[in-house]
Amino acid sequence: MPDPRHLCAEAVAREAGRLMRRRFEDRSSFSLSFKGHQDYLTEVDGEVERLVVSRLSALFPGDSFIGEEGSREASHSVWVIDPIDGTANFARGIPHFCVSIAHLEDYRPSVGVIYDPMRDEMYSAAVGAGATLNGVPLEVSGVPDIRSATVEIGWNMRSGPRSFLAVVEKVMREGAGMIRAGSGALGMAFVAAGRTDAYIETHINAWDVLAGLLLVHEAGGHVSDFLAGEGLAKGNPVLACTPQLREVLARASGIGN
Numbered sequence: 001m002p003d004p005r006h007l008c009a010e011a012v013a014r015e016a017g018r019l020m021r022r023r024f025e026d027r028s029s030f031s032l033s034f035k036g037h038q039d040y041l042t043e044v045d046g047e048v049e050r051l052v053v054s055r056l057s058a059l060f061p062g063d064s065f066i067g068e069e070g071s072r073e074a075s076h077s078v079w080v081i082d083p084i085d086g087t088a089n090f091a092r093g094i095p096h097f098c099v100s101i102a103h104l105e106d107y108r109p110s111v112g113v114i115y116d117p118m119r120d121e122m123y124s125a126a127v128g129a130g131a132t133l134n135g136v137p138l139e140v141s142g143v144p145d146i147r148s149a150t151v152e153i154g155w156n157m158r159s160g161p162r163s164f165l166a167v168v169e170k171v172m173r174e175g176a177g178m179i180r181a182g183s184g185a186l187g188m189a190f191v192a193a194g195r196t197d198a199y200i201e202t203h204i205n206a207w208d209v210l211a212g213l214l215l216v217h218e219a220g221g222h223v224s225d226f227l228a229g230e231g232l233a234k235g236n237p238v239l240a241c242t243p244q245l246r247e248v249l250a251r252a253s254g255i256g257n
């Protein structure tokens with residue numbers, strides 16, 4: 001029987017996506033600010049997080065929430081939410097962003113849902129049940145040779161330019177093509193869907209990446225041990241890829257486990 005949290009996460013992600021898309025299409029309807037240098041915040045981020053938390057807490061009153069915009073309470077049954085991943089894209093009118101909802105049971109991802117409202121794409125996974133895109137099963141690319149691979153490398157102000165540029169250089173010297181599209185969650189979803197072959201970032205937060213980690217794992221990919229140490233509270237590096245590229249990318253990125 002399907003996990004009720006899985007079904008509810010999909011329904012709530014769809015509702016959140018509709019709200020986000022409506023606001024995106026009327027960009028004069030929201031204000032914009034910065035949480036830090038190059039760290040965008042729109043009023044829609046808070047609005048979507050409040051919607052997701054209110055829906056899920058009504059359905060699962062015992063659960064707790066960790067969200068990018070404020071909710072920070074962990075328990076053995078916790079939802080981890082990024083209301084808008086790709087906020088800078090959203091703020092600047094670039095239609096590449098999503099809502100990401102993960103559920104952890106006893107510190108292990110049990111459900112991961114990423115919804116892209118502009119493409120109407122629902123990426124969805126439950127532990128042991130596989131990953132799907134709009135209901136169709138997903139599998140990572142299987143690309144065997146780094147010289148024909150496309151790797152997304154995420155960038156942020158937390159780790160600064162030096163570590164980003166070092167990884168870009170090493171990955172490109174191995175012969176891969178490189179992109180950076182500005183949504184870590186969609187970057188992970190694209191690996192699960194075989195649209196790209198790997199996602200790497202030297203530091204990423206749990207809300208950006210947890211749903212994507214389950215998607216890639218369930219689609220047959222390799223994922224680094226993101227939840228090691230204080231990953232849930234403080235973030236960690238991430239490497240997610242088709243298994244054939246694990247060794248070369250672990251070496252190039254220094255993200256080994």
Ligand code: IPD
Nearest residue numbers: 085086087154155156182183184
């Ligand atoms: C950011 C995006 C970006 C990634 C950063 C994240 P936000 O999240 O996912 O692609 O490189 O690490 O912080 O701010 O758009 O939710």
